[in-house]
Amino acid sequence: MRADVVLVGEDPASQVYVSSKVKTCANLNMYSEKIVLSAETSQEELLAVVERLNNDERIHGILVQSPPPPQIDEAAIVRAIDPRKDVDGFHPENVAKLALEDSSGFVPCTPAGCMRILKEYGISSIGKEVVVVGRSMIVGKPMALLLVAKGSDATVTIAHSRTADLEAVCRRADIIIAAAGRPEMIKKEFVKPGAVVIDVGINRVEESSKARGYRLTGDVAYEEVFEICEAITPVPGGVGPMTIAMLMKNTLQAARQLTGS
Ligand code: NAP
Secondary structure, eight states, X not given: OEEEEEEESOOHHHHHHHHHHHHHHHHTTOEEXXXXXXXXXOHHHHHHHHHHHHHOTTOOEEEEOSSOOTTSOHHHHHHHSOGGGBTTOOSHHHHHHHHHTOTTSOOOHHHHHHHHHHHHTTOOOTTOEEEEEOXXXXXXXXXHHHHHSTTTOOEEEEEOXXXXXXXXXXXXXXXXXXXXXXTTOBXXXXXXXXXXXXXXXXXXXXXXXXXXXXXXXXXXXXXXXXXXXXXXXXXXXXXXXXXXXXXHHXXXXXXXHHHTO
């Protein structure tokens, strides 16, 4: 089984994510290669790399780390990846399969990780009011599709930056999935006592007292929300590691489907 990660440019957060993906592959004895391309790489050069990986039968999973530099048309790169090797689950064919509840597709890793956390802790979403804050194709929208799917059976609201009175919308929720990329924006007042809170956000906040000059924090004001909620995921150490676990799961699924094993 083999997965290759393509990193274009030097975005520091992307470098951290790619390193932990490669490290996890190594821990699982899964062969992986990190292909590092310069920040000046053209669209054609990147498409040529994707094409080479598509045609290499030894490779089962391909991902191009987001965000790429501005000269790259990310949507076109995603469409160029063979959907059978699209372990990120971003190709339109896999998005359609998610909407169709066709399990042969790949589910985006972060929302799949959130679902797994709920399952692991015995938290049912059936009949629950769930508010997903964020409508990106990476987190918010696939998250909502998973929650509303048969078997999950939640009643889902997707909130975004134009939502009127986000606080009141969130306060209705039995489960809040925070994926806005806004440090600690979900305060205690946004959370119904006894609600479950999954914090997807990973934000760097400047802090001069830290050796690296910043601290990582989620979208939820953890300390104050912890006091009133039923359960909450920490940042770091919550959804992030689950995302990588789901990437490994998708790669295993890709290898099985491609080799018929
Ligand atoms: P994104 O593409 O920037 O989308 C953010 C979404 O949040 C948008 O839909 C935006 O609304 C909404 N939003 C922004 N500010 C808001 C506000 N004040 N009130 C309500 N909604 C607001 O980000 P993303 O890729 O989905 O990532 C979201 C967060 O999750 C980031 O912190 C990212 O680092 C983190 N993340 C973590 C993992 C992990 O493994 N744990 C994986 C992926 C992402 P509009 O659409 O109206 O602009």
